[in-house]
Amino acid sequence: MPSKKSARLAALTVAAACSAASTVALTTPAHAETVAVHDIQGTTRVSPYAGQAVSGVAGIVTGVRTYGSSKGFWIQDPNPDADPATSEGVFVFTSSAPKVAVGDSVTVNGTVSEYVPGGVSTGNQSVTEITKPTVTVLSSGNAVPAATVVNKKSVPAAYTPAGDPAANNSVNGLTLRPGTYALDYYESLEGMNVQVADAGVVTATDPYSELWVTVKPHENDTRRGGTLYGSYASQNTGRLQIQSLGATADFPVANVGDTLAGVTSGPLDYNQFGGYTLVANQLGTLKSGGLERESTRKQKKDELAVATYNVENLDPSDATFGEHAAAIVNNLKSPDIVSLEEIQDNNGATNDGTTAADVTVGKLIDAIVAAGGPRYDWRSIDPTNNTDGGEPGGNIRQVFLFNPQRVSFTDRAGGNATTAVGVTEVQGRPQLTASPGRIDPANTAWASSRKPLVGEFVFRGRTVFVIANHFNSKGGDQGLTSQYQPVVRSSETQRHQQATLVNAFVKDILAVEKKADVIALGDINDFEFSGTAQILEGDGTLWSAIKSLSRNERYSYDYQGNQQVLDQILVSRSIKHDGDFEYDSVHINSEFHDQISDHDPQILRFQP
Template identity: 85%
Template structure:
């Protein structure tokens, strides 16, 4: 999966230039209407005044955003109507630094607009705004309207209504039912002053000074303080993103399980980086939950330990080699085989045709030795330049590290970027035609994506075939909070094709040797309950071993308040049927603000 950093930078670029293109266009009458904020907001997601000029809209300033590409301020009517579906707040987009202050009583004239963060193609909901405003300050120092409390009692248990089929499954025109659906509830408060209190952090502070909390501490709670995303139908309604209108330096640096004690108060916004967001004027006080990084146990003499670890675009210029090495040695206890994903070429993002990654890999191996670990050997195949996706110029690929004192690699010549690995019978056992080799690399399923790397290993006389994967990312999927419900997960199409090819290859191995020890592991970019995983598992070829863990421990990634599975180790029948295999999702990154990768590594131990 592309790093959140690169995806976020791309989204920021889009946000800065697409304001006009992302506005829902409606016909504008010639006259201006004098209306109240709740009239502008209406009872659906789209304002009945969208595209129309309004005048004399009255309200109290509740928040001022003087930074970024969406400068402006929020106003709220201190005299609400009786309809809970109509918000009493609205954002006034100024583009330049606003000349108002919190507590100012103002009247605003301008044009009502529906702005879609990240553009209409994103499928996101829109934000009702007043644009091109003329602002009159009537008085200053007024009390801000009391914040609406968002808590476990106020947020409904159902996440979203179904979209209108006649409108392409959009919820935009569906009348809000804030007492029934969480997304309707949040929409009914869009632009209003809101408050949460004593909320638990469920996604750590990121580099963009934002974090996620839950107002429902018991909702799908994990043992370490997060919130589990366990199926498409069990959405976590209590999640809410927190940003701040204050100084960046004052934003809390939090880990999962910490608490924002006391009150956090400010306008409720909506953005492309997570949907509904409390943009705080007042932040609660950070209270540490004391979360510590996990350490797995060391494998026993007769156990083979196999791990997968996405090291997030690692190249020689990075300053994270010592930390990754320490994680492998101290937290993973030096597994016998480590499948690394996102190893970049020797000059990283420099796009000059370089594809070799020996400098990158050997720098990591040296760091592992310095950390007290073994001198790993390694195998990989350099990709054809700029064909495998990821950061442009980076040429990411999977790499096998293995401890030659514990396990040997069976080299079979002929593997390269374009040659397909096959299956053959050797001495009555399944073997690879080339090792290492790539699975069907010319197949269109792998266009702009990483090709699986297959390798043949021997441990204590037993052959184990390992397939390192990094399937197509989720880029392009609609967000859980999108206007289209159910959301469209367009990236699945290619990922399903890829899973079908991996499954077919494993079935070919098992046809030759039904009790072959086969492991397919890596960043699958999909959940353990997904159709991608079901395809990988089909016909009993493989089984995702993370499902051996209790549900509350099944996560490898933390995204927008949802702890979820992206990294998996799938095993063949012979391994699943053994009584001695053990799986561990080692939580060292995803829950922490100072993560060196956004993925947690996974370890499988078994006796071949």
Template identity: 75%
Template sequence: MPSKSSARLAALTVAAVCSATAATQIVALPTPAHADTVRIHDIQGGTRLSPYAGEQVTDVTGIVTGIRTYGSSRGFWIQDPDPDADPATSEGVFVFTGSTPKGVAVGDAVTVSGTVSEYVPGGTSSGNQSLTEITRPTVEVLSSGNPVPAATSIDARSVPDAYTPSPNGSVNALPLRPAAYALDFYESLEGMNVTVADTRVVGATDPYAELWVTVKPDENRNRRGGTVYGSYAAQNTGRLQIQSLGRAADFPDANVGDTLAGTTAGPLDYNQYGGYTLVATRLGELRGGDLRRETTRAQHARELAVATYNVENLDPSDDTFAAHAAAIVNNLQSPDIVSLEEIQDNNGATDDGTVAADRTMAALADAIVAAGGPRYDWRAVDPADKADGGEPGGNIRQVFLFNPDRVSFTDRAGGDATTPVDVTKVRGKAALTLSPGRVDPASEAFANSRKPLAGEFVFRGRTVIVIANHFASKGGDQGLTSQYQPPARSSEQQRHLQAKAVHDFTAKILKTQKNADVVVLGDINDFEFSTTTDLLEGDGTLWSAVKSLPESERYSYVHQGNSQALDQILVSPSIRRGAFEYDSVHINAEFHDQISDHDPQVLRFRP
């Protein structure tokens, strides 16, 4: 999966988004109820859309529970201290002011008049649920210093195990069933003051001052404290995003496995980048879980060690070369071959037609030597300018890094951005016509996406063909908290085409030489249980070696508190039948000070 875009940082100070210019993102019901003086629970109603959407409401009473004075979603939350008896109707609502609220303070009893709106963070095309708000408000303060309504506890008992109804469409009009479904439970608390206690961190603090916790400590837990995403039906209902109404500088730097001890409390919001979010007026105390970065074992003399590592848009201007080098030398124990993803050109995101990445690779190779590692060599094919996706101007590509003291690279000239590699037979063995060469670069499957890089290596007299991949990102997919259930995964279409193309190329190698050693690896941007992986594997052509690990260990990436496998190494039958060892080396994804958002993977085997 790609990194959060820089556009997000430019557009937001906080992840909850709402805009005075977002009129096109307002959902108004065509026949709203008559609205004079109403209560908050009347506005929220028993579904996800307010029965008063688009209507003016007058003198809505409540106690101010939180004030957001920064970012694009400025305003405050109010909550009715006298709730009704219906658990489906929230007693809280956000009042969107558009600018820093003035004249109100937490504990004020107020009346608010304005327009009820259903704002869709990210726009209606995102598929996100909407956030009920009162906009263009007129506010009157009746009294100050009132107690804030008691926070509703969110814990393992209160959150249902079932995630959501699955109507194969929108859930917006369905009556909320907070005792049956987790998403309905969270929606029934939208805008209300809520609290969690002694929660374990399952998603490290990110650059936007947010983290993820779980209120269900035993839900798909792994040994390092994370929550594993093991199937499309294992959404992990206890996950909750945490932000803060305090200063970003005061937000804790948390790793997976740490704990927010004590009480974390504040209004429950809904935003584009994670769905339901506790925006804390009070944060628990961070207690470290002493999570350590892993180190794999060194390969034996007769073992070939092959790794994949997404180094996240590495270019000569970055200050992470020494850290990446130390990871390769120390944590990965200097693998013989490393498939590097997201190597950028020599001037990074500068968009001036530069496509060569020799300066980037020379800097990394030098850093590895400085870290005590071998003098690696490398092979790659420069992409055509702006043809492979990724950060504009960056021209990311895969690169083979290899230790010439352990393996040799079979160079066959002619590989370029547009010429496809093919398979031939040399002395009875499968061989590549180009090495390095690109697999099917003109195919629609790889339009505006990275083209697979194939290379031929020799280790102890045995040929090993390696195909490095970086499949299309998940950008554009609907989120797990989408109004559409199950959410649409539109990005799969291209990955399926890519998987089929790589599978077919691998099958051609194995048709030429049945016992060929083939390794297909990289940032697959999809799960080991996905159709993408099924298509890659085919009918036994390949097998994803991450499946050799216990289910709780199958992850290389953490997204919204879900530990999941996006980086994979797949092997041909000859490798699977022999002795091999697979390791997902957790050095990045679980840490707030990560140098990449991906964990590298290592395979050791005897060709």
């Protein structure tokens, strides 16, 4: 889901910062009123005191954040009310390192604010905070209020209520029902000290010292220890992000399938990229699940092996060429054709007009040979500078690698960045007007996005048409914990347009030869059950072959504790109906903290 990586990298350090641009302005501060924390939190997501001055807010300090842009501390009232909808904890934003310690009994005067991480335009929920505080420490060394246990019994099975149509489908004004909806349950604990125990890791530790766990280990579980995202209507309610208030060096380096054994506890926060997040004062002990990288089998002599692999902004300066080569040779067993996505130009992100990628591709091919693989040949089309999205200056594109000892490429002149490839009939068979070529590159569906690369291959005398895709990302979509329910997936509008054009192109081929072998593959940036996939498939024009796998194996990406399909290989009727094919999602990256790409490669073996 901008590049999924670059957007996150740019914003993560300020994800929880309190700024005027990200604060819901409600009413002008009035005279300070003495209230309790649960009065401030109220029974909805927005405080009834938002924008007002309050005084004498009493609580015990449960956590202190001294780093980043959101410095401050959490307090919790040790004398809760009887309403489960009202949180007893709240964050006090100090902007500089706070001068309190865990266990201090304090009173706070300040202004109640509703801060929206990432800004109001994201659709994120807001965090209730006390800003511009005056803090009085009454005593120190007090017992911290006991952590609320979050487990499979306490978290409801239903994810969220529908938003109020009169409020643009926002849930902000709805009374919380923590016994009915998971998001209401988490909101009712916002700012409070919570704990999870023996929690299974469902997204590996990332470079920012955070991971995801689930308190429901059997909720849509995959066979390797993750949690499957298999439907818009079936959300995984047990997921929580884990961060830490301690030293980065002490954060566990975990893979999917590992366990945070024992207790992990701390305040429950809400941030831009993870939604509800347990910011730990105490971290469980990492227990390894022993997850290992997968390898597929070698194709037989009469099988054509076709793979897709997003190599994540690969450019000549990267140190991962040897690892990518080893993955292609050892884990994918040297496929006959490899569609690569996110190959950058010869100087990567240097934005100087360079568009050629022969150095990048050549370095990868040499590394494959060094790893014991074949010397691949390759075909691609250089994009027009800075028109295909991705990292500015990087000019990412799709590239075909193919093993000339096993398969040949049919070259036809005329393909370039701006000329549309077509289909003609020659002696009753379909033929590309240019090979390689690009599908309708001037169409607005491809604005700031990669254009599909089409090539004509021959294997054992049989022509196979391959379309390499990299659809636009999910950047700009509302998060699953958005205040708007159901969430708006604005990015899919463009993917639907892109899918329509690819489907139409495949139909042009099949109109000439009904039984033509056509493969459309790549980083589709959408799920196998999505509207994008349905448009690509059309009325049986194509079929996403990942659906031949059992449900708990259908994933190529892991995002916020949800294992999901973004990379797909779709096949024409002749391949599907023949039934003599084998599909494999080869899990070598998405589940591991030391991943060389955030995508798992996909491979299809069949007999043309």
